[in-house]
Amino acid sequence: MSVTAAQGFTAAGIAAGIKENGDPDLALVVNNGPRRAAAGVFTANRVKAAPVLWSEQVLKGGEVTAVVLNSGGANACTGPLGFQDTHATAERAAEVLGHHAGEIAVASTGLIGVRLPMDKLLSGIGEAAARLSPHAGEKAAIAIKTTDTVHKTAVAQGAGWTVGGMAKGAGMLAPGLATMLCVLTTDADLEAAALDKALREATRVTFDRVDSDGCLSTNDTVLLLASGASGITPDHREFAAAVTAVCADLARQLVADAEGASKDIRIEVIGAASEEDAVTVGRAIARSSLFKCAVHGEDPNWGRVLSAIGTTDAVFEPDRLNVAINGVWVCRAGATGEDRELVDMRFREVQVTADLAAGDHTATIWTNDLTADYVHENSAYSS
Template identity: 60%
Template structure:
């Protein structure tokens, strides 16, 4: 199990007719306590969806007892109707669960600009159906993981066991994977007894080292939400260091699952920059390469064109001397000190997992970015997304 493994949590995922493709599309996750501590990290896209605006506001007090999620519609740029739909969703869940609306996080994912009366009624009906099916077993957890998927091909789940407590999670995301946050929704539950401020600190560190470093296609979503709820039902006041370490590991696991399910991808690429003056500069260099369409198409064609790597590095403000940069691809150093090294025909780029290692020789900092190649399938899928 995942989100229902920690004590004090129930979940459900139901089909309410929102998604054109059918299947489960409304999910409810409930924290039965005794604690209702919560934290969340949201997209940094200034054009944020109505559920993000709602959830950001209601979490200012660090308290939440439920999360309602829908797939099949982003409820973004849907005007006053969309804002009202979000509030009605929270009200419906609160009424059925005997909570306050201000204790209900709302999340949506799907096509931006879609949201009509049929969508609203689907969400509200789905909430009622889901509340009626809430359970703490494995089936309920799986239904919840399935209910948040859109273009995903598989559900993403993770579980970690701490000293006297556990952390479980479900996630969705296959496109628009770029920070802030990698469209991506994540619900994390734990029965550790921690205050909301502790959860917030741990979650921000975890997202910094995981979801913020998935940059599959350079497109930032309007709806990204990572919510962390703590029930305290284990009675264990978790060590903050251990909890943060486990949370980082869990989120990195989910980030790799997001990368592996990226729309149309044929390569999962890890770009690691070492020898940087600072961690931020290592991130900037790896990200610049990850966003180079020339580099991404070369990898799709199994072409170790390392010149495109150096060209992308040169667009950053990182400290380096171009004539000192080394580049390796899948373990073969193709560029040493800014000049050709091993023959490019010795590099095998046919495996799906691809590793690019950059050494700037400018310091001791290291950071990696997870990305994917740019394929015909990606272009086709996203050219027909709203049709």
């Protein structure tokens, strides 16, 4: 159901010829109203792709009538001409849809440093507009895939209103947003400010806590569009919970599809003096290549977890640290705990619990193992 699960939205996904292999590569999501409120969260990378620079400006107005998304090219590091390409994309969509370009967001994903084939992209927008449908949410989700092996969608239902969404991303996932594009839609009747608050709350504890390979993309974009078509204005907590549920579902799908991964690793930090400490420690563990290799080898190597914790400035005493892997406390008080032979790591999901014994704050970070397949995929794919 994806971005068309909520009332008031149509979408399309087509093959415009941007990808040389002929796969779908252009998606269009249109908000048919009555309201066109929107919020967005973008990459924290200071090297931002042209569509991110453009869409950040669009979102300042608080209204988005349509989003044009393409795979097959990131339009990042393409200079002033690349920015003109994004501008022309928005102008073309505005012309076809009869709207103002200042309300058209643009998102791109694919190779960095290469100009987009604008003739194909611009004629593709006309074709996509002709195919807009309230049933094409899946097609739109398929058209934004790059190295994704599956498309990702999720839906949450409120009392008379809906939040739906699609995302792409399969590598270069790191905080400050997983490297990805995500469009969420809702028929709840909310102002831009309310959308913004709910979206920031949701991304902070979902996409921002996925760290596949420590690499932060130039193109991360999460948009939330509200049509108001349900006529219902949910209360903030209820709405934020639904947006968070959809984001969490999509984030989990990103981890499950990470390039070359054979394990999904859930790192739960407990006993932290602050939530910030818990997140810092979780990320340090998630970024240890040695630890990620050990998990790949199904080796409950708690020494590498302690090594990673020791690189942070979080509050803890080394001789009070405890670590469990899949429920077995292999490290207690900074030294050997239960028998590591008791740890069963055969399944895809691996849970690491790091207890800092310094307070009662917690955080959960998701990451993947480091595999030879990751190396192969990223040695060959120039992005």
